Structures are given as structure tokens and as C-alpha cells.
Amino acid sequence: MxxxxxxxxxxxLGAGHVGPVIARIAVAAGHPVSIAASGDPERxxxxxxxxVPGAEPRWAADAVRDVDLVVLAIPLHRFAxxxxxxxxxxxxxxxMNYWPPTDGVQALFEDSRYGSSEIVAxxxxxxxxxxxxxHAGYHQLEEERRPAGHLERRALGVAADDKGAADLVADVVERIGYDAVLLDSLGAGRLLEPGGPVFGASLRRPEFELAVRGVPR
Structure with missing residues (x-):
């Protein structure tokens, strides 16, 4: 066999609100997880x-060294x-999300030609x-998980220019309890941002796909 x-x-990377929730649901799904903040892991x-029982606190450089993917969950104003x-x-x-009412105006993210993740990239x-x-609240990420095939299983978007990377992240999304909907480019990730058609909305796959279909990017 x-x-x-x-x-x-x-x-x-990030031990505020979002990071520990993603770490916790990833551990629950069976993934080996390390977590790091901006300094000494003892903190x-x-x-x-x-x-996050089961996750390992580490220095950031050690946390990322031998992993397959890094979740960047730091406050956006610290990204610069x-x-x-x-x-x-x-x-x-x-x-991360660029949301000026919350984070204030961040000059790095003010170029309207690009979505925030394109600027990150x-x-x-x-x-x-x-x-x-x-595009899901950190509290929703844990509460709204459902097994595959469940009638109320929510969809999460995955946007990338690299198909292999998108597929890997989609597999993680599916395993932790969501239907992954792949968007065809990182630029299409604008649809997942504040003000986009799926931001903050709990939608099943058909509704999610309908919401993002044909929206100008």
C-alpha cells in the first residue's frame, strides 16, 4: 500500500487576529504549522x-525555512x-487588505493600476x-468550515498568475473546509478586495462564481 x-x-507570519485563526484551522486539517511574529518566539x-495548540512558535527566518507555503498575515501598514x-x-x-478607513492611507498601495496583492507581488x-x-472575516474562517459536499459549504477565492501555486493553495483551502474558486490571475484578486462583489459575503460555490463572473477587472 x-x-x-x-x-x-x-x-x-503574523500573530494578531488572522494569523492564529489560519494556523489553528490548518493544524486541525492535519498540516504541520509554524507561526512567527515580529520578534522573539518566546513572546x-x-x-x-x-x-494554536499544535503549532510551533519560531523566529520568522526559521519558520519559513523549510515550508511549502507562507501565509502573510501581518498588518498591512507594516508591509512597507x-x-x-x-x-x-x-x-x-x-x-492582507488595503482598507484606508482602517489602516489609513498607505502610499505604497495608492497606485490604482494594481490590486493590493499585485503591489505585494x-x-x-x-x-x-x-x-x-x-475576503472572509477571521472569525468566519473558523466558524464557517464545512465538510466537502455539505449544502452550506462556503467558497473562498484563490487568485494567482501561477497555476501550480494556485492549485496548491486551493488544495489547502479545500482541506480546511471550503470550496476553492480559482480566479485566472493575481489581478483578478481585486474582486476579493474590500468593495469587491464577494468581500465579506458567505457564498456557496455557484453563488460565488456567479458574483465574480463578468465583473470588470
């Missing part, structure tokens, strides 16, 4: 033990100071960037 391949190893060790070299060569899942030019998880 052939053993099943190991599940993708995930590093979560989040107790939080991790309580909120983020070191692109930390995730060079990595698949990065951008969960331009700065992380040695990484492969995928946009996902950003």
Missing part, C-alpha cells in the same frame, strides 16, 4: 499554546518594512504570490 504524501508545511509561546528576502523563493499567500519579486483568505 502506497503511503499518502505528507501535507504541505505552512508558516504563518508568543503562551498565546500559541492556548490559541517587511523584508522581501525573508520569503524569497517561497509561495506566499497574501491575506511587485515588492516580493522573488516570491510567488497568491491571494486568498482576505
Amino acid at each position: 502506497t503511503a499518502s504524501p505528507p501535507l504541505p508545511r505552512i508558516a504563518v 508568543i509561546a503562551l498565546i500559541t499554546q492556548i490559541l 518594512d517587511f523584508d522581501p528576502g525573508l520569503v524569497a523563493g517561497k509561495l506566499v499567500v497574501d491575506t 511587485r515588492r516580493l519579486d522573488r516570491s510567488t504570490v497568491v491571494k486568498s483568505f482576505n
Whole structure:
């Protein structure tokens, strides 16, 4: 009997609201998970033990070293100071949103020619960037998980220019309890942003696909 391949190893960068939730549901789905904040892992060790049992708190450089994908869940206003070299060569899942009423105006994200994840990708030019998880509230991500085939199973969008990267992230989305809907480019990730047709909406796959179909990008 052939053993099943190991599940993708995930590093979560960010220990605020979103990061621990994604880490927790990934651990629940069987993924090996490490989590890092901006400094010494000892500072989040107790939080991790309580909120994300099974995840390993590490220094950021150690957390990302041998993983298959990195979840970027830091506050967007801190991205300007983020070191692109930390995730060079990595698949990065951008969960951030540019929302001026919350984060204030961020000059880096003010170029209306690009979606926020395209701007992230331009700065992380040695990484492969995928946009996902950003259009669901962190509390919803855990509460709305459902097994495959469930009538109330919610869809989550996955936007990327790299098909292989999109497929890998889609597999993670499916495993943690959602139907993944692939968008055909990272630019199409604008549909997942604040003000987009699916932002904050709990939609099943048919409704989600209908919502994003034919919307100008």
C-alpha cells in the first residue's frame, strides 16, 4: 500500500487576529504549522499554546525555512518594512487588505493600476504570490468550515498568475473546509478586495462564481 504524501508545511507570519485563526484551522486539517511574529518566539509561546495548540512558535527566518507555503498575515501598514528576502523563493499567500478607513492611507498601495496583492507581488519579486483568505472575516474562517459536499459549504477565492501555486493553495483551502474558486490571475484578486462583489459575503460555490463572473477587472 502506497503511503499518502505528507501535507504541505505552512508558516504563518503574523500573530494578531488572522494569523492564529489560519494556523489553528490548518493544524486541525492535519498540516504541520509554524507561526512567527515580529520578534522573539518566546513572546508568543503562551498565546500559541492556548490559541494554536499544535503549532510551533519560531523566529520568522526559521519558520519559513523549510515550508511549502507562507501565509502573510501581518498588518498591512507594516508591509512597507517587511523584508522581501525573508520569503524569497517561497509561495506566499497574501491575506492582507488595503482598507484606508482602517489602516489609513498607505502610499505604497495608492497606485490604482494594481490590486493590493499585485503591489505585494511587485515588492516580493522573488516570491510567488497568491491571494486568498482576505475576503472572509477571521472569525468566519473558523466558524464557517464545512465538510466537502455539505449544502452550506462556503467558497473562498484563490487568485494567482501561477497555476501550480494556485492549485496548491486551493488544495489547502479545500482541506480546511471550503470550496476553492480559482480566479485566472493575481489581478483578478481585486474582486476579493474590500468593495469587491464577494468581500465579506458567505457564498456557496455557484453563488460565488456567479458574483465574480463578468465583473470588470
